[in-house]
Amino acid sequence: MKHLRVSCREAEAARHALERSGVLHSAYLPQREGDSVLWPLCGAADGDVVEREPRQCQRPAGDYRQQLPSTLRRLAPRGFDLLGHAAILRLSDEAEPHAILIAEALLASHGQLRTVALDSGVDGRWRVRALRVIAGEDDLVVHHRENGLRFEVDLRQVFFSPRLATERARIAALVRPGERFLDPFAGAAPFAVSAAAAGAQVLAADGNPAAQRWAERNSALNNLSSENFEFHIALAETLLPSLRDFDRVVLNHPTAHLNYLEPALAATRPGGSLHLYLLANRGEDATAETAAALVERGRVEAQRLVHPFSPGRELRVLDIRRGSS
Numbered sequence: 001m002k003h004l005r006v007s008c009r010e011a012e013a014a015r016h017a018l019e020r021s022g023v024l025h026s027a028y029l030p031q032r033e034g035d036s037v038l039w040p041l042c043g044a045a046d047g048d049v050v051e052r053e054p055r056q057c058q059r060p061a062g063d064y065r066q067q068l069p070s071t072l073r074r075l076a077p078r079g080f081d082l083l084g085h086a087a088i089l090r091l092s093d094e095a096e097p098h099a100i101l102i103a104e105a106l107l108a109s110h111g112q113l114r115t116v117a118l119d120s121g122v123d124g125r126w127r128v129r130a131l132r133v134i135a136g137e138d139d140l141v142v143h144h145r146e147n148g149l150r151f152e153v154d155l156r157q158v159f160f161s162p163r164l165a166t167e168r169a170r171i172a173a174l175v176r177p178g179e180r181f182l183d184p185f186a187g188a189a190p191f192a193v194s195a196a197a198a199g200a201q202v203l204a205a206d207g208n209p210a211a212q213r214w215a216e217r218n219s220a221l222n223n224l225s226s227e228n229f230e231f232h233i234a235l236a237e238t239l240l241p242s243l244r245d246f247d248r249v250v251l252n253h254p255t256a257h258l259n260y261l262e263p264a265l266a267a268t269r270p271g272g273s274l275h276l277y278l279l280a281n282r283g284e285d286a287t288a289e290t291a292a293a294l295v296e297r298g299r300v301e302a303q304r305l306v307h308p309f310s311p312g313r314e315l316r317v318l319d320i321r322r323g324s325s
């Protein structure tokens with residue numbers, strides 16, 4: 001790594017100048033060589049620039065942005081998703097040219113991190129995240145712990161979001177032992193495994209063929225048996241019409257929720273619960289459209305924010321009670 005060599009006398013003035021021009025690499029430490037100080041660089045600088053092995057900061061994890069040049073701190077996101085050894089970052093257009101520097105600061109500040117990937121959002125039929133590893137190891141098979149459970153998933157193959165952890169805990173807390181639980185958009189099965197661990201009899205499915213391996217792995221990791229956890233590769237449009245009398249149904253396909261509301265409600269027993277996830281504009285009531293689609297067959301009992309989704313939109317859940325007919 002390139003360093004700027006200056007005399008000890010000039011060291012402080014040089015540090016200020018490098019910070020002002022945004023080229024001081026604060027993820028690494030300055031080094032002393034005789035009467036000189038070597039400042040680590042993250043960009044071009046005039047003067048006596050020499051090549052040296054960098055010395056990593058041993059500072060404990062805190063706000064990783066402290067390790068960035070001051071000009072970059074306001075561009076780097078405060079939050080990111082942590083999944084086992086991997087951090088998933090979303091960057092603004094302004095920050096994206098500095099992605100590698102931001103990722104290296106993150107790697108340097110969190111001891112358990114081995115991989116940093118840039119997230120361009122979920123896409124395609126199976127809602128898989130578009131990820132590009134920008135620092136560390138090219139390994140996106142993550143081991144994630146949540147609510148006392150263990151999950152393993154290849155983030156390049158199947159949808160998975162740690163931001164749903166609180167929601168999964170909420171649903172698991174509603175489960176009564178022995179209840180019949182259906183998750184037709186299960187992915188790697190985090191909702192389904194959470195419900196089965198809480199005592200439900202679970203039927204889980206997903207159209208993405210890659211989901212099966214991870215759903216079954218997660219069932220095994222949490223010591224579930226085939227008696228209370230079953231997974232199938234199936235399209236919801238094929239599977240749902242043949243199902244009836246589930247006590248609880250989780251409908252987690254927020255970009256197409258209304259397409260599946262009717263068959264999912266038909267699969268719920270009279271008096272049973274349907275949890276419907278959808279994207280709504282911030283500040284707007286999302287119940288009207290759903291209530292209209294339900295006609296007389298169900299009632300929206302509650303509407304909750306799950307997490308912000310984009311500047312103007314948020315992920316919400318509607319808790320729906322099926323009527324008696």
Ligand SMILES: C[S@@+](CC[C@H](N)C(=O)[O-])C[C@H]1O[C@@H](n2cnc3c(N)ncnc32)[C@H](O)[C@@H]1O
Nearest residue numbers: 126159160185186187206207208234235236252
């Ligand atoms: C938003 S993800 C939710 C996954 C999972 N419930 C979770 O919380 O991680 C939606 C899932 O629906 C699946 N999917 C999309 N269209 C489908 C369809 N027509 N039939 C079955 N699964 C489908 C995708 O593969 C994806 O795993």
